[in-house]
Amino acid sequence: xxxxxxxxxxxxxxxxxxxxxxxxxxxxxxxxxxxEETYLQAVYKREExxxxxVGFDVAxxxxxxxxxxxxxxxxxxxxxxxxxxxxxxxxxxxxxxMIGVPEKEKNVTHLKFISQISRHLIxxxxxxxxLNCKDADEAYNYLNVINDGIKGGK
Amino acid sequence: xxxxxxxxxxxxxxxxxxxQESLEKELxxxxxxxxxxxxxxxxxxxxxxxxxxxxADMIILCVSIQxxxxxxxxxxxxxxxxxxxxxxxxxxxxxxxxxxxGLK
Numbered sequence: 001x002x003x004x005x006x007x008x009x010x011x012x013x014x015x016x017x018x019x020x021x022x023x024x025x026x027x028x029x030x031x032x033x034x035x036e037e038t039y040l041q042a043v044y045k046r047e048e049x050x051x052x053x054v055g056f057d058v059a060x061x062x063x064x065x066x067x068x069x070x071x072x073x074x075x076x077x078x079x080x081x082x083x084x085x086x087x088x089x090x091x092x093x094x095x096x097x098m099i100g101v102p103e104k105e106k107n108v109t110h111l112k113f114i115s116q117i118s119r120h121l122i123x124x125x126x127x128x129x130x131l132n133c134k135d136a137d138e139a140y141n142y143l144n145v146i147n148d149g150i151k152g153g154k
Numbered sequence: 155x156x157x158x159x160x161x162x163x164x165x166x167x168x169x170x171x172x173x174q175e176s177l178e179k180e181l182x183x184x185x186x187x188x189x190x191x192x193x194x195x196x197x198x199x200x201x202x203x204x205x206x207x208x209x210a211d212m213i214i215l216c217v218s219i220q221x222x223x224x225x226x227x228x229x230x231x232x233x234x235x236x237x238x239x240x241x242x243x244x245x246x247x248x249x250x251x252x253x254x255x256g257l258k
Contacts, residue, residue: 046165049164050238052169054172054238054241054242055242056242060168060169062165062167063165064165064167101165101167105195108196111195111196114167114168114195115168115170115171115192115195118168118170118171118172118175119174120175121172122172122175122176122179122241123175
């Protein structure tokens with residue numbers, strides 16, 4: 001469900017904006033977006049309502065938009081924390097999950113995967129596994145474990 | 155102690171489910187019996203029956219949108235919590251609910 005090409009380890013990003021752009025570019029290159037700018041607008045709109053930095057080093061920028069061809073999750077880990085959000089609410093994050101969902105997503109499997117990964121983020125062990133892993137391949141394996149959880153329901 | 159709750163955020167993509175997981179963990183940790191419904195992108199899951207709402211000692215709604223089937227809570231004392239706080243500090247949300255119900 002999560003694509004290996006959408007798992008990144010990157011330490012040279014300087015800001016939330018750079019990170020969002022980098023990830024959206026990658027998603028776009030895989031043909032998952034019909035219009036990158038429109039998708040990013042949806043993501044920014046959501047961030048403006050309330051920052052998606054949810055604490056414990058995690059941010060989950062996401063957008064629901066017609067510009068998304070197929071639901072996806074991209075993951076990026078940075079050892080250099082990025083400041084996420086504005087003003088006093090800004091938080092440092094190291095694990096970024098970028099989510100895109102088409103406005104009329106019919107594929108419940110995709111949505112279930114996304115809800116499943118969201119639930120896993122509450123699990124401290126899952127987060128520390130991701131924070132401690134050495135490369136993108138290892139992270140990919142941790143993320144893929146979640147696929148098993150979908151078949152058995154919640 | 156039997157607690158029912160609902161979590162729901164505007165896009166229903168991620169926070170809804172994180173908040174559910176977080177709230178369930180906190181309630182389990184306290185040894186409470188519970189059921190938490192989600193209203194998100196997949197629709198309504200783990201739906202609360204009227205009977206369950208009726209026998210609940212506490213009703214915790216961490217919702218930032220208009221929810222479906224709100225009428226289940228008509229004439230009930232309902233504690234409204236913050237979705238984001240529910241994710242990062244579920245203990246505070248449950249403490250506030252206990253206080254609200256005078257159960258602390």
